[in-house]
Amino acid sequence: MSQTLKGAVSPVLRADLRPFASVAVSAVLWLAAYNLVQPLAQWLTYSALRLGPGTHLGEAVAFFLYDVPKILLLLSGMIFLITVVRTFFSPERTRALLGGRRQGIGNVLAAALGVVTPFCSCSAVPLFIGFVEAGIPLGVTFSFLTAAPVINEVALVMLFGLFGWRVAGLYLASGLTIAILAGLVIGRLNLERHxxxxxxxxHASGGTEMEKLTWADRFSRAWASTREIVAKVWLYVVVGIAVGAGIHGYVPEQALANILGKDTWWSVPAAVLLGVPLYSNAAGIIPVVHALMEKGAALGTVLAFMMAVVGLSLPELIILRRVLKPTLIAVFVTVVAIAIVATGFLFNAVLG
Amino acid sequence: MLSIKVLGSGCANCKRLETRVRKVCADNDLDATIEKVTDYQDIMRWPILSTPGLVINETLVSQGRIPAEAEIARLLKS
Incomplete structure (x- = not known):
């Protein structure tokens, strides 16, 4: 096979195709591994370790051995895809796209771009200054700055892996809505003096040219950031799943329905208050929350908690304090928190 | 003599870029002054939207990412 390929395809084309070939090989290996996870976990728990199915320990161990490799595989595969998509975007391009947009359509576009534009939270200040300098309205800038952390790629992938595509989709849609609404409200309040x-x-000195990237550049950058993200979160994932597995095996069904169920009105605001200071552990919290849901916690409460954890973080607020006066920070936190609580109530009411 | 500046408020990514730049300079025996710019008003003198930024002889060569060692070496030599 490789002999005929060598003969048929010119050397220039082959160099172009090489990055695609290695990605294709990785994809095949990934699929094989992904399909082996469940039988392997079952075999390890019930045959190798001789734990009885239906026992507390057996349930917990099988759950752990299945979820850890599954989630880590999903994270690496999907973060890779997401970061390849992100190489097509940059803060400069986003600023150019948002320049001259009105409120409304500008907020919608800003929220969507907030999801795909790559930037780390410490860039919030230069981004903010650059956007404001370019004449982008304050409210539109805030839609962007809200969407980026509220819709967290690790959280999105883990929700998909543990809860399925419906919940992941709900998270994405509600995160976008919250970012659009928060930006619209802040835009209306005329807070420029804050x-x-x-x-x-x-006077920022203009924009820089977009780099010209080849597919090989895109893949190697995506691969580098995938490794970086997985290295940063894997321990949280493992610990979170271990705690979740314990809950799954040992806590009785419906035990939490009274505290975290949909009929307890205060559980949503309480979840948001609890979630704000818990920033760095988003990856560890989702598996725990998943196990809690099996035991009667309501989906709206759980989603509100998650968005408070990833969206309103103290470190980011401290960074933004460099460019925003305290009043504006307070308005921002209040508006986003209210929007998250409202989303939680809405889901609890609609999904029952 | 190269003049290198690392632009960034001091977050983990900016520190990693600085470490990497120092390593590349040491590995290649490059004579350079490496300066960290952490004040936003100074950072914004360059056309930058996302940190960390890398400035070589007053020209912004990369921003918003940490280039690989080989890329930094190539940028420093050109």
Whole structure:
């Protein structure tokens, strides 16, 4: 096979195709591994370790051995795809796309771009200044700055892996809605004077050219950031799944229906209050929350908790304080928190 | 003599870029001054939207990512 390929395809084309070939080989290996996870976990638990099916320990161990490799595989595969998509976007391009947009359509576009534009939270300040300098309205800028952390790619993949595509889709849709609404409200309130004065005095020196990337560049960058993200979260995932497995095996069904069920009205605001200070553990929290849901916690409460964890984080607020006066920070946190609580109530009411 | 600046507020990514730049300079015996710019008003003198940024002889060569060692070496030599 390789002999005929060598003969038939010119060397230039082959160099072009090489990155695709290695991605294709990885995809095949990934699929094989993904399909082996469940039988292997079953075999290890019930045959190799001789734990009885239906026992507390057996259930917990099988759950752990199945979920850990499954989630880690899903994370690496999907983060790779997401980061390849992200190489087509950049903060510069996003700023160009948002320049001159009105409120409304601008907020919708900003929220959508917030999901696909790559940037780390420490870039929030230069981004904010750059956007404001380019004449992008404050409300539109906030839609962007809200969507990016609220819709977290690790959270999205883990929701997909543990809860399925419906819940992941709900999370994505409600995150976008929250970002659009928060930006619209902030835009209406005319808070420009609560931006630190130095921001208005900086004259940013234009934009930089977009780099020209080949597919090989895109794949190697995506691979590098996949490795980085997985290295950062894998331990949280393992610990979270271990705790979740314990809950799955040992806590009786419906035990939590009274505290975290949909009939307890205060559980949604309580979940949001609890979620704000818990930033870095988003990857570890989802498996725990998944196990809690099996025991009677309501989906709306769970989603509200998650969005509070990833969307409103103290470190990011401290960074934003450099460009925003306290009033504007307070307005931002309040508006986003109210939107998250409302989403939680809505899901609890609609999905029952 | 190269003048290198790493732009960033001091988050993990900016520190990693600085470490990597120092390593590349040491590995290639490059004579360079490496400076960290952490003040936003100074950072914004360059056309930058996302940190970390890498400036070589007053020109912004990369932003919003940490280039691989080989890429940094190539940028420093050109």
């Amino acid at each position: 931006v630190e004065d130095f921001v208005w005095q900086i």
